[in-house]
Amino acid sequence: MLRVGIIGCGRISDLHMLGYRGRDDARVVALCDVDPENTAAKSKQWQLPDAAIFEDYRQMCESGLVDLVEIIVPHHLHYEIAAFAIGRDLHVSLQKPMSLDLADADRLISAASDTSRVVRLYENFLFYPPVLKALELIEQGVIGKPLSLRLKSNAGYSPNAWDIPFPALLWRHTPEECGGGPLVFDDGHHKFSLAWIVLGQPSEVHAWIGSTFVLSFELDSPSLVSMRYESGAVASLEVVYSQDLLIQGTEHYAQDDRMEVTGTKGVIWVNRGHGQIGDVPTVVSYTDGRIETYECPTGWEQSFIGATRSLLDTIASGREPILTLAEGRDVLAAALAAQQSAKDGSVVLVPDPVGRSPQSVRAELVQSAPAGADAAGGGA
Numbered sequence: 001m002l003r004v005g006i007i008g009c010g011r012i013s014d015l016h017m018l019g020y021r022g023r024d025d026a027r028v029v030a031l032c033d034v035d036p037e038n039t040a041a042k043s044k045q046w047q048l049p050d051a052a053i054f055e056d057y058r059q060m061c062e063s064g065l066v067d068l069v070e071i072i073v074p075h076h077l078h079y080e081i082a083a084f085a086i087g088r089d090l091h092v093s094l095q096k097p098m099s100l101d102l103a104d105a106d107r108l109i110s111a112a113s114d115t116s117r118v119v120r121l122y123e124n125f126l127f128y129p130p131v132l133k134a135l136e137l138i139e140q141g142v143i144g145k146p147l148s149l150r151l152k153s154n155a156g157y158s159p160n161a162w163d164i165p166f167p168a169l170l171w172r173h174t175p176e177e178c179g180g181g182p183l184v185f186d187d188g189h190h191k192f193s194l195a196w197i198v199l200g201q202p203s204e205v206h207a208w209i210g211s212t213f214v215l216s217f218e219l220d221s222p223s224l225v226s227m228r229y230e231s232g233a234v235a236s237l238e239v240v241y242s243q244d245l246l247i248q249g250t251e252h253y254a255q256d257d258r259m260e261v262t263g264t265k266g267v268i269w270v271n272r273g274h275g276q277i278g279d280v281p282t283v284v285s286y287t288d289g290r291i292e293t294y295e296c297p298t299g300w301e302q303s304f305i306g307a308t309r310s311l312l313d314t315i316a317s318g319r320e321p322i323l324t325l326a327e328g329r330d331v332l333a334a335a336l337a338a339q340q341s342a343k344d345g346s347v348v349l350v351p352d353p354v355g356r357s358p359q360s361v362r363a364e365l366v367q368s369a370p371a372g373a374d375a376a377g378g379g380a
């Protein structure tokens, strides 16, 4: 039985908890947060009255009470806490981005290479069932070789969106703590991961990052990132916040993402992300004049459940995690290149990849985490 400690009991930790429910190979036994009100609230909400409570992550890591830590804190603390936990010989699951710069990323990779424990970058978007379905179709060769990718991220409002604690807004809008803006860098990491799993590491990145004020907070919208690959493939990420755009189908953030992959003989559309805009089939493919539609589970929490299960299965099997820190570095390199490009107004060259090839990770992901989707019917 793996004993799990959660470091950072803030907004998103609720979705991390879901993956541990009903598992008999892992149990959350310890909670850590600098704010004791958060640990008290979560131990009650998650019905963990016996969980050990810590305010200092060092004490939790050295307590002998935990085998695995989930690090779910603001970005500027990722490197420091992960390095400490790796040094205490613990399994580590680290939320994205792994660090704020590539030098710290390299230090973490080096530290992780000295441990036999699993150290993985938590990237739940790869485990979102509609995305898994699209990756499965790519693996099956339904669209041929991927040539281009369009990612679109819409943020708006939703009466059902969850409350975001003020401190969670504050660190996201403090560039030294977040590392970049909340949409293109923080949430954008997920989109760079999606681009990575489809096309790999871009060789060049260009970005325009806009500015929209919502009360006194500046949002990095509207923005457009372009990526070009050694293979000649291209990708774009468009991010836009619309204050009066109703996002349906979400209990979490008022946001929705869509993705379109064009290959040598077909196209795949993923029409759902966090939320829902309109009433279109979840996943659609087009090949040889024929449309197929697929309905998948769409709750965004499914991506967290899948990511946590994958971690536990990885620890049990001794496989490489999805993602490794090296792959996290590759995603971070593209995300940082976009920030740099927007500042300099120029195309930025991305460092060579250090992780596995996305094709091999994609194949493993599809095999180990089925999408749970069926073709819902199609027509010529």
Ligand SMILES: NC(=O)c1ccc[n+]([C@@H]2O[C@H](COP(=O)([O-])OP(=O)(O)OC[C@H]3O[C@@H](n4cnc5c(N)ncnc54)[C@H](O)[C@@H]3O)[C@@H](O)[C@H]2O)c1
Pocket (backbone or CB within 6 Å): 007, 008, 009, 010, 011, 012, 013, 032, 033, 034, 035, 038, 055, 056, 057, 072, 073, 074, 075, 077, 095, 096, 097, 122, 123, 124, 165, 167, 168, 169, 186
């Ligand atoms: N995968 C996703 O889709 C997703 C979504 C949201 C957030 N995140 C990531 O999760 C992390 C947390 O985001 P959030 O929205 O929950 O933020 P949050 O501010 O709600 O939660 C962070 C928590 O960390 C605590 N904390 C701060 N310093 C600490 C320390 N030294 N030791 C222990 N606890 C400390 C804070 O008190 C707070 O409770 C970030 O890395 C963010 O990028 C990921």
